[in-house]
Amino acid sequence: MVRRKDDEQDTPFRMHGDLLTTTLLAFLRNWNAYGYQLAQQLAQAGLPAFDSGTVYRTLRQLEKTGLVSSFWDTSESGPARRMYSLTKAGELFLSSWIDVLGRYQAVLQKTLDGFAPAAGIEQDDEQTPPRAARR
Amino acid sequence: MVRRKDDEQDTPFRMHGDLLTTTLLAFLRNWNAYGYQLAQQLAQAGLPAFDSGTVYRTLRQLEKTGLVSSFWDTSESGPARRMYSLTKAGELFLSSWIDVLGRYQAVLQKTLDGFAPAAGIEQDDEQTPPRAARR
DNA sequence: GTTGATAGATGTAGATTACACATAGCAGCA
DNA sequence: TGCTGCTATGTGTAATCTACATCTATCAAC
Numbered sequence: 001m002v003r004r005k006d007d008e009q010d011t012p013f014r015m016h017g018d019l020l021t022t023t024l025l026a027f028l029r030n031w032n033a034y035g036y037q038l039a040q041q042l043a044q045a046g047l048p049a050f051d052s053g054t055v056y057r058t059l060r061q062l063e064k065t066g067l068v069s070s071f072w073d074t075s076e077s078g079p080a081r082r083m084y085s086l087t088k089a090g091e092l093f094l095s096s097w098i099d100v101l102g103r104y105q106a107v108l109q110k111t112l113d114g115f116a117p118a119a120g121i122e123q124d125d126e127q128t129p130p131r132a133a134r135r
Numbered sequence: 136m137v138r139r140k141d142d143e144q145d146t147p148f149r150m151h152g153d154l155l156t157t158t159l160l161a162f163l164r165n166w167n168a169y170g171y172q173l174a175q176q177l178a179q180a181g182l183p184a185f186d187s188g189t190v191y192r193t194l195r196q197l198e199k200t201g202l203v204s205s206f207w208d209t210s211e212s213g214p215a216r217r218m219y220s221l222t223k224a225g226e227l228f229l230s231s232w233i234d235v236l237g238r239y240q241a242v243l244q245k246t247l248d249g250f251a252p253a254a255g256i257e258q259d260d261e262q263t264p265p266r267a268a269r270r
Numbered sequence: 271g272t273t274g275a276t277a278g279a280t281g282t283a284g285a286t287t288a289c290a291c292a293t294a295g296c297a298g299c300a
Numbered sequence: 301t302g303c304t305g306c307t308a309t310g311t312g313t314a315a316t317c318t319a320c321a322t323c324t325a326t327c328a329a330c
Binding site for chain 4: 271272273274275276277278279280281282283284285286287288289290291292293294295296297298299300
């Protein structure tokens with residue numbers, strides 16, 4: 001079976017929607033920021049657009065899990081801003097993610113411009129035959 | 136507002152769960168393969184484990200959207216295998232994804248070991264102040 | 271004929287997300 | 301004073317996605 005469950009250290013990663021999550025965390029690593037601002041940065045970063053509602057909800061979710069913390073900033077004029085900053089846990093999470101991302105990139109890279117379907121997979125010489133001449 | 140919708144070419148990306156999706160497509164770029172095999176490769180690739188049910192369902196989904204195609208392979212002994220191969224559309228999708236991934240990486244990189252919150256963002260000099268001495 | 275590995279699939283609860291819409295502060299302007 | 305528009309944060313909801321449990325079936329070995 002493939003269904004590994006309690007072997008390996010079980011990573012906190014959901015691995016899924018969290019390009020948004022991790023980009024937010026990365027942005028917050030250097031500056032504190034509020035939702036609207038982060039949404040703008042995302043939109044200008046060349047990544048596919050994220051819905052602003054989703055951004056706000058994601059930030060609250062991140063706060064609930066302790067990766068970021070927030071406080072109301074009323075120092076500027078205009079509507080109050082909820083300022084976010086990265087917590088220690090957030091920093092740790094972020095670096096683990098960078099790790100996973102690196103592996104993902106490596107797998108993709110290896111697969112794309114070479115062979116070897118997976119990292120250290122010991123080819124049990126029963127590999128599916130290559131496609132007919134790569135079309 | 137941030138909510139861009141019909142500007143820019145509207146990418147087919149969902150951007151979320153699709154590290155699985157794209158890894159599968161990448162694997163299929165070099166060889167045809169069946170679900171069980173792909174699930175094994177994923178498990179050994181150093182990525183967080185994906186549920187095999189999810190793998191099968193994702194493959195069917197990819198077929199429904201035309202990124203891969205499949206046929207039953209009964210040439211080997213044992214249970215029949217549903218062999219998948221990448222379609223032309225799948226190849227195109229994959230390369231666009233590589234693109235997005237590149238941008239994502241760049242954003243992350245720039246944010247992590249430098250400054251400049253986003254790619255070409257023209258600093259409207261109203262940037263949130265840096266955190267107190269990077270703790 | 272029982273067991274175990276291979277191979278694929280579904281049922282389902284909970285989470286996530288896109289889209290639409292709501293609320294509120296403030297600025298400019300007539 | 302009323303209106304409009306931008307900033308800023310949110311909620312309601314349906315559709316979709318995912319982890320986990322479970323199921324079916326083929327075949328080999330014993």
